[in-house]
Amino acid sequence: MTWEPPHDGPLPQHHHNCLGCGDRNPHGHHLQVRLEGGALHARHTFDERHAGAPGITHGGAIATVLDDVFGFAGYLIGQPAVTRSLSIDYDRPVPVGAICDITARLERREDRKLFLTAEGVDASGARLFTARALFLVVDLQHFHGPRPPDSSARSSRTLL
Numbered sequence: 001m002t003w004e005p006p007h008d009g010p011l012p013q014h015h016h017n018c019l020g021c022g023d024r025n026p027h028g029h030h031l032q033v034r035l036e037g038g039a040l041h042a043r044h045t046f047d048e049r050h051a052g053a054p055g056i057t058h059g060g061a062i063a064t065v066l067d068d069v070f071g072f073a074g075y076l077i078g079q080p081a082v083t084r085s086l087s088i089d090y091d092r093p094v095p096v097g098a099i100c101d102i103t104a105r106l107e108r109r110e111d112r113k114l115f116l117t118a119e120g121v122d123a124s125g126a127r128l129f130t131a132r133a134l135f136l137v138v139d140l141q142h143f144h145g146p147r148p149p150d151s152s153a154r155s156s157r158t159l160l
C-alpha cells in the first residue's frame with residue numbers, strides 16, 4: 001500500500017489514553033493537533049491542574065504538550081517516531097487559562113533522525129517558549145512491550 005502525505009486538517013490522536021492527545025485520558029491535555037501548510041498546530045489552554053507557581057503553568061506540563069505535538073511528526077512521514085531529545089527555552093510565564101498557540105515543524109530529516117522545532121505564542125502573538133527535538137523513526141515492534149491491562153482502549157481509529 002502506498003503512503004500519501006496527509007492533507008491539511010485535524011490529525012488522529014496517537015491513541016485514546018495518550019497523555020497529550022488521548023480523548024479518554026482523564027489526566028490528559030486532550031490536544032487536537034492540525035496540519036496546516038506543512039506545520040503542526042495546536043491551540044491549547046492550560047488549566048489549574050497544570051499550575052506550578054500559582055497562576056503560572058508548570059514547565060513540565062508545557063514539555064508534555066510540546067513532546068506530544070512533536071510526536072505528530074510521524075504523520076508527516078508515515079512512520080512512527082519517538083523522542084530521543086527535547087530541549088525547551090521558556091521565554092515568558094504561561095498564564096493558566098490563557099490561550100497558547102503551538103506550531104511545530106519538521107526542519108530536516110537525516111535517515112532515521114527527525115530534527116524538529118516548535119514555538120508557542122499567546123493570543124497577542126508574544127513568544128512564550130521555543131523548543132527543539134530529535135525524534136527517531138522506529139518500527140511498530142518498538143511499541144510491542146508490556147501493554148496496559150485495558151486493551152479495549154485501542155481501536156481502528158488509532159495507530160497503537
Ligand SMILES: CCCCC/C=C\C/C=C\C/C=C\C/C=C\CCCC(=O)SCCNC(=O)CCNC(=O)[C@H](O)C(C)(C)COP(=O)(O)OP(=O)(O)OC[C@H]1O[C@@H](n2cnc3c(N)ncnc32)[C@H](O)[C@@H]1OP(=O)(O)O
Pocket residue numbers: 014067068070071072073074075078079080081082083084085113134136138159160
Ligand atoms: C505503518 C504506518 C505508520 C504510520 C505512522 C504515523 C504516525 C505515527 C504516530 C504516532 C506514533 C506513535 C506514538 C508515539 C508518538 C508520540 C508520543 C509523544 C512523544 C513521546 O512521548 S515518545 C516516548 C518517549 N521516548 C522514548 O520512550 C524513547 C526511548 N528511547 C528509545 O527507545 C531509544 O533511545 C531510541 C529507539 C529512540 C533510539 O535508540 P537507537 O538505539 O535506535 O538509536 P541511537 O540511540 O543509537 O541513536 C540513533 C542516532 O541518533 C543519534 N543521536 C542520539 N541522540 C542524539 C542527540 N541528542 N543529538 C543528536 N544525535 C543524536 C545517534 O548518534 C545515532 O546517530 P547515527 O545513526 O548517525 O549513529
